[in-house]
Amino acid sequence: MAKPVSIEVWNPNGKYRVISTKSMPGTRWINLLIQNDCRLEICTEKKTILSVEDIIALIGDKCDGVIGQLTEDWGEELFSALSRAGGKAFSNMAVGYNNVNVDAANKYGVAVGNTPGVLTETTAELAASLSLAAARRIVEADEFMRAGLYDGWLPHLFVGNLLKGQTVGVIGAGRIGSAYARMMVEGFKMNLIYFDLYQSTRLEKFVTAYGAFLKASGETPVTWKRASSMDEVLQEADIISLHPVLDKTTYHLVNKERLAKMKKEAILINCSRGPVIDEAALVEHLKENPLFRVGLDVFEDEPYMKPGLADLKNAIVVPHIASASKWTREGMATLAALNVLGKIKGYPVWFDANRVEPFLNENAQPPAACPSIVNAKALGLPTSKL
Numbered sequence: 001m002a003k004p005v006s007i008e009v010w011n012p013n014g015k016y017r018v019i020s021t022k023s024m025p026g027t028r029w030i031n032l033l034i035q036n037d038c039r040l041e042i043c044t045e046k047k048t049i050l051s052v053e054d055i056i057a058l059i060g061d062k063c064d065g066v067i068g069q070l071t072e073d074w075g076e077e078l079f080s081a082l083s084r085a086g087g088k089a090f091s092n093m094a095v096g097y098n099n100v101n102v103d104a105a106n107k108y109g110v111a112v113g114n115t116p117g118v119l120t121e122t123t124a125e126l127a128a129s130l131s132l133a134a135a136r137r138i139v140e141a142d143e144f145m146r147a148g149l150y151d152g153w154l155p156h157l158f159v160g161n162l163l164k165g166q167t168v169g170v171i172g173a174g175r176i177g178s179a180y181a182r183m184m185v186e187g188f189k190m191n192l193i194y195f196d197l198y199q200s201t202r203l204e205k206f207v208t209a210y211g212a213f214l215k216a217s218g219e220t221p222v223t224w225k226r227a228s229s230m231d232e233v234l235q236e237a238d239i240i241s242l243h244p245v246l247d248k249t250t251y252h253l254v255n256k257e258r259l260a261k262m263k264k265e266a267i268l269i270n271c272s273r274g275p276v277i278d279e280a281a282l283v284e285h286l287k288e289n290p291l292f293r294v295g296l297d298v299f300e301d302e303p304y305m306k307p308g309l310a311d312l313k314n315a316i317v318v319p320h321i322a323s324a325s326k327w328t329r330e331g332m333a334t335l336a337a338l339n340v341l342g343k344i345k346g347y348p349v350w351f352d353a354n355r356v357e358p359f360l361n362e363n364a365q366p367p368a369a370c371p372s373i374v375n376a377k378a379l380g381l382p383t384s385k386l
């Protein structure tokens with residue numbers, strides 16, 4: 001028997017029982033659920049990562065839907081427990097859903113929601129921040145100041161890389177990768193090389209137009225190239241930022257051999273998922289190449305880092321905070337709650353998961369739809385015509 005898990009209850013007499021495995025930012029998501037006849041139970045357990053047993057205890061005998069987190073293992077056990085409790089809806093409070101076994105969800109007829117779009121710019125901004133911090137050695141310099149080591153300006157002190165005119169490489173030019181590419185091209189006049197399974201026509205058009213604008217202003221135009229292989233990006237780029245989904249094809253996409261193909265002074269940024277990089281190989285590469293730098297928001301065995309990483313001055317490490325702006329986190333909570341609520345209410349699935357703005361307008365009622373259900377097709381769910 002799993003031990004009981006502590007909860008906070010909202011609207012105790014609500015008809016539908018919805019669980020949130022964590023407290024989430026903002027109050028709009030709570031209000032939307034309780035105004036729609038949900039009894040909301042928010043888990044208040046102190047431990048950060050809930051086990052499968054904890055979540056089974058939360059689900060109990062009757063549960064209509066669950067809002068969960070990327071740290072949880074949503075597989076056969078949880079979807080069967082949710083289904084036994086009468087549940088038909090789960091949403092990750094995240095765009096990435098590599099923690100979810102979608103086949104298992106399909107088997108039990110549970111809709112799986114995610115939160116695209118609302119975190120695109122926020123996440124890209126953190127990737128850009130890490131890029132700058134690594135290029136200009138900001139963390140090392142900050143530590144140096146705080147240690148009282150600064151005794152006057154010196155020509156060689158913390159010399160880094162100028163971004164202007166260099167090449168930024170993007171692996172996975174989807175929503176976030178494209179937003180990051182635009183920031184680096186427009187903000188720092190970098191040239192772009194990208195690799196994705198699909199062509200990013202909008203991104204190419206943007207760089208072409210910006211290049212023409214610069215040329216017309218008498219400045220050196222920026223350029224773009226769609227690489228035919230990932231290795232081409234690794235060989236040519238000065239900064240490489242990783243933004244693919246994590247799946248079987250992207251596990252250890254950056255390994256020992258591929259690290260060796262990169263420039264000795266290159267910068268590697270990862271705001272996608274930790275296992276996209278072979279982190280042990282990365283630690284060795286950083287040790288052997290002190291001018292190579294990384295900015296990491298995600299780690300292979302979160303919350304842990306591979307041995308040695310924390311000691312390296314050429315690594316900047318932050319704790320998976322890429323989507324952590326107030327507006328974005330509140331919006332993620334809203335989208336996750338509306339995915340679950342929409343399925344409970346029998347609403348259709350929104351016609352375009354890349355255009356979720358109408359759900360985020362605090363001054364209007366959200367559309368009667370689920371913003372983003374990743375297995376809508378597999379479950380044969382209807383699509384909104386709004």
Ligand SMILES: NC(=O)c1ccc[n+]([C@@H]2O[C@H](COP(=O)([O-])OP(=O)(O)OC[C@H]3O[C@@H](n4cnc5c(N)ncnc54)[C@H](O)[C@@H]3O)[C@@H](O)[C@H]2O)c1
Pocket residue numbers: 095096097116117119123171172173174175176177195196197198243244245246249250271272273297298320321322323
């Ligand atoms: N660190 C964070 O806090 C944070 C925040 C948001 C998203 N993410 C991660 O970023 C990922 C991307 O989010 P998004 O909204 O941009 O998704 P997206 O689906 O718009 O973009 C992913 C892109 O990766 C491409 N891709 C897939 N396999 C590839 C491969 N083998 N090689 C090259 N490209 C490949 C896809 O074609 C797609 O264009 C999420 O799945 C999530 O894991 C992390």
Ligand SMILES: O=C(O)[C@H](O)CO
Pocket residue numbers: 070093094095096097119322323
């Ligand atoms: O996939 C995601 O959304 C992130 O990792 C957290 O924002």
